[in-house]
Each structure stands twice: as structure tokens, then as C-alpha cells.
Amino acid sequence: xxxxxxxPSSNPPAAHMPRAIWILGFVSLLMDVSSELIHSLLPVxxxxxxxxxxxxxxxxxxxxxxxxxxxxxxSGVLSDRWGRRKGLAVLGYGLGALSKPLFAIASSADMVLFxxxxxxxxKGIRGxxxxxxxxxxAPPELRxxxxxxxxxxxxVGAFLGPLLAMGLMLLWANDIRAVFWVAIIPGLLSxxxxxxxxxxxxxxxxxxxxxxxxxxxxxRLPRAYWGxxxxxxxxxxxxxxxxxxxxxxxxxxxxxxxxxxxxxxxxVVYSLSAYPFGxxxxxxxxxxxxxxxxxxxxxxxxxxAYSPAWGWVWLGISLWGLHLGVTQGLFAKLVADTAxxxxxxxxYGFFNLVAGGAMLIAxxxxxxxxxRIGAVGTFSAGAVFCALAVIVLLAGRGPVxxxxxxxx
Numbered sequence: 001x002x003x004x005x006x007x008p009s010s011n012p013p014a015a016h017m018p019r020a021i022w023i024l025g026f027v028s029l030l031m032d033v034s035s036e037l038i039h040s041l042l043p044v045x046x047x048x049x050x051x052x053x054x055x056x057x058x059x060x061x062x063x064x065x066x067x068x069x070x071x072x073x074x075s076g077v078l079s080d081r082w083g084r085r086k087g088l089a090v091l092g093y094g095l096g097a098l099s100k101p102l103f104a105i106a107s108s109a110d111m112v113l114f115x116x117x118x119x120x121x122x123k124g125i126r127g128x129x130x131x132x133x134x135x136x137x138a139p140p141e142l143r144x145x146x147x148x149x150x151x152x153x154x155x156v157g158a159f160l161g162p163l164l165a166m167g168l169m170l171l172w173a174n175d176i177r178a179v180f181w182v183a184i185i186p187g188l189l190s191x192x193x194x195x196x197x198x199x200x201x202x203x204x205x206x207x208x209x210x211x212x213x214x215x216x217x218x219x220r221l222p223r224a225y226w227g228x229x230x231x232x233x234x235x236x237x238x239x240x241x242x243x244x245x246x247x248x249x250x251x252x253x254x255x256x257x258x259x260x261x262x263x264x265x266x267x268v269v270y271s272l273s274a275y276p277f278g279x280x281x282x283x284x285x286x287x288x289x290x291x292x293x294x295x296x297x298x299x300x301x302x303x304x305a306y307s308p309a310w311g312w313v314w315l316g317i318s319l320w321g322l323h324l325g326v327t328q329g330l331f332a333k334l335v336a337d338t339a340x341x342x343x344x345x346x347x348y349g350f351f352n353l354v355a356g357g358a359m360l361i362a363x364x365x366x367x368x369x370x371x372r373i374g375a376v377g378t379f380s381a382g383a384v385f386c387a388l389a390v391i392v393l394l395a396g397r398g399p400v401x402x403x404x405x406x407x408x
Contacts, residue, residue, distance in 0.1 A: 023197040025153030030190035036161025037183040040260035043243040058367020061241035062360040064116040069356025071124025076349025085129040086200040092126025097187030104180035128348035135336040148278015148329040159267035162260030169257040225338035236358035238385035240366040266321035273325025293327035298386040305379035
């Protein structure tokens with residue numbers, strides 16, 4: 001289909017969204033409450049309790065997120081090879097829940113790194129099969145809305161977790177380790193809901209499934225898909241770990257117990273915007289939404305780098321969340337739209353493999369620049385990568401195939 005051809009404006013009503021999509025959204029919500037209880041406090045725990053540097057924070061966050069994204073390659077491939085998604089998703093959510101106590105007992109940055117890698121391996125195992133499961137369940141005309149809804153509910157958990165962390169920090173006199181212990185509860189509830197609430201749809205009979213990463217299978221992934229992969233990598237280079245948002249706020253004197261408010265603010269905006277922009281992606285040109293996301297991220301970087309007052313810091317954090325709401329569900333939809341149905345798990349896996357490498361590079365660079373120049377240098381570098389990505393999208397050649405500009 002030509003890139004500039006608009007999608008039909010009519011959609012089935014939101015009430016037709018399959019029940020399983022809502023359940024998967026609440027599974028993600030509970031796990032994000034568990035993860036963000038820890039993640040919202042982890043940067044300050046590393047810096048203030050364990051004496052780690054900003055570079056160490058960047059390395060831990062970059063390796064953690066890169067590991068999650070890289071593991072998605074193998075889980076996605078396995079889900080395509082087996083033709084089943086749910087079992088791998090349960091394994092990934094279970095590992096994520098059971099890794100949480102490791103943070104509470106960590107006594108060094110190395111132990112935190114081990115805990116973070118364990119947690120992110122669980123995320124990597126579940127991510128591609130879960131996204132492929134959403135694509136399998138959702139009607140094609142509601143696919144963007146389905147990914148937006150799941151992402152929106154996921155992000156509700158991403159701001160409820162920091163809110164709970166803040167409340168517990170105030171209640172328990174800044175006892176970060178005690179807060180970390182609580183995180184296992186919503187994680188286990190997430191696993192229980194997935195096991196009891198989701199029945200995987202039957203897959204139509206077809207030829208015997210083979211290894212999806214053999215050359216003949218990979219050739220079936222079209223050029224449009226690889227264009228999505230390339231654009232996703234550019235976006236990830238421009239967006240390093242949110243841990244640096246937390247450090248930016250604490251640099252200005254935000255009290256320790258209130259640092260979770262940074263991720264609360266970001267994720268409230270993310271949650272409120274993910275579903276509307278997901279629905280919009282079903283009918284609007286994709287290139288326009290991608291450009292909007294980059295402009296928002298560039299504005300966030302500028303506000304955080306050169307903020308003359310606290311209000312500008314919170315504006316930058318909010319714009320960061322809005323950028324995520326515009327782009328993250330869209331990329332999930334683009335992968336589903338450009339990959340064959342029996343290779344969706346593999347397609348999500350390779351997309352995240354490339355994004356994982358970009359996230360590692362971006363976070364390590366952010367930490368190095370922070371230690372040598374400070375927040376101004378880190379966020380200015382992010383704005384430069386945004387500008388480069390805008391140039392690539394506007395050029396409309398090379399890694400950005402023409403199909404990305406259309407809706408649907």
C-alpha cells in the first residue's frame with residue numbers, strides 16, 4: 001500500500017476490544033507496579049547508599065534494558081517456532097517477580113547489576129511473545145488501539161509504582177530496602193492473572209513450523225519491516241534511560257522520599273496519551289506521528305538541559321512522557337503491520353535486539369557525558385540525536401521506506 005494513502009476514518013467502537021487485551025493490560029499494570037517500586041528509587045539507591053557514579057548508573061541501566069531487548073529475539077523466535085505465546089510470557093513474568101528480592105539484599109553496584117539483569121531477562125522473555133499475542137488477538141482494524149490500550153494500562157502501573165514507593169518511603173523513614181521487599185507482591189499477582197485469565201487463541205493449521213531465523217524465513221521479513229527497525233534504533237539513541245531524569249531532579253534538591261514523583265509525572269502523561277495516540281495511529285500518517293514524537297523529545301531535552309526554574313524541569317519530564325505516548329505503541333503496531341503473522345515474534349525480537357544495542361550505547365554515553373560535563377551536556381546530546389533522526393525522517397530515503405508515512 002502506498003505510504004501516503006490515508007486509512008479509512010471509521011473504527012469499530014472501543015467496546016469491541018477483546019477482553020483478553022484488557023487482561024493483558026492489567027497483567028502489565030501489576031508487573032509495572034512491581035518494577036517501578038524499585039526503578040523509581042534505584043538511581044538514588046545506587047548514588048546515595050552504594051556510592052556509585054553516574055557512569056555506573058548509565059552502565060547498569062543500559063545493560064539492563066539492552067539485555068531485555070536482546071533476549072526478546074530468542075523468546076520471539078521460540079514463540080514463532082512453537083506457535084505458542086502464553087507459556088513464554090508466564091516464564092518471563094515469573095522471573096521478573098522472583099528477581100525483586102535481589103535488589104533488597106544488594107550491598108554493591110555489582111549485585112544491583114546482577115539483580116537488574118535478572119529482572120530484565122524476565123522482561124525480555126515475556127516481551128515479544130506478549131506483543132505477538134496482542135497482535136494475534138486484536139482485530140487488524142483495532143490493532144493500533146489495542147497496543148495503545150495495553151501500553152496505557154502498563155503505564156498506569158508505571159506511575160502507581162512510584163506513588164506507592166513514595167508513600168512507603170515517607171511511612172518507613174526512607175528505608176529503601178524495605179520498599180524493595182514489597183515489590184514481589186504485585187509481581188506475583190501479575191503472574192497469577194496471566195495464568196488464570198488468558199486462553200491463547202487457536203492457531204490455524206498450516207505447514208510444519210521451522211526455525212524462523214533461517215535465511216529463507218528472514219527473507220520473508222520485508223524491506224518495510226527493516227525500515228521500522230532502523231527508525232526505532234534512531235529513536236532509542238535519542239532517548240537514554242529515564243534514570244537520568246531522576247538524577248536531574250535530585251540534582252536540584254528534590255528530597256529523597258519524593259524522587260519517585262519524577263516517574264509518576266512522566267508516566268501519568270505517558271498513560272493518558274498512549275491510548276489516544278494508539279487509536280490515532282490507525283488513521284493518521286505514521287511519519288507525522290514519528291516526527292511529532294521527535295519534536296516533543298527534543299523540547300524535553302532542551303527544558304531539562306537549560307531549565308531556569310523547577311517548572312521547566314517538570315515540563316521536560318512531562319514532554320518526555322508525551323513523547324513515549326506518541327511513539328511506543330506506534331512502533332509496536334508498525335512491526336505487526338509489516339511482518340508476516342507467523343514471524344511476528346521473531347520480528348519483535350529483532351526489532352528489540354537493535355533497539356537494545358542502541359539503548360546501551362545511549363545510556364553509557366549519557367553517563368560519561370554527565371560525569372564530565374553534567375546534565376546540560378547529557379540532555380543537549382540527546383537533542384542532537386533527535387535532530388539527526390528528524391533529518392532522516394524528512395529525507396524519506398534509506399532506512400525510512402515510503403510505507404512508513406501512511407496510516408495502517
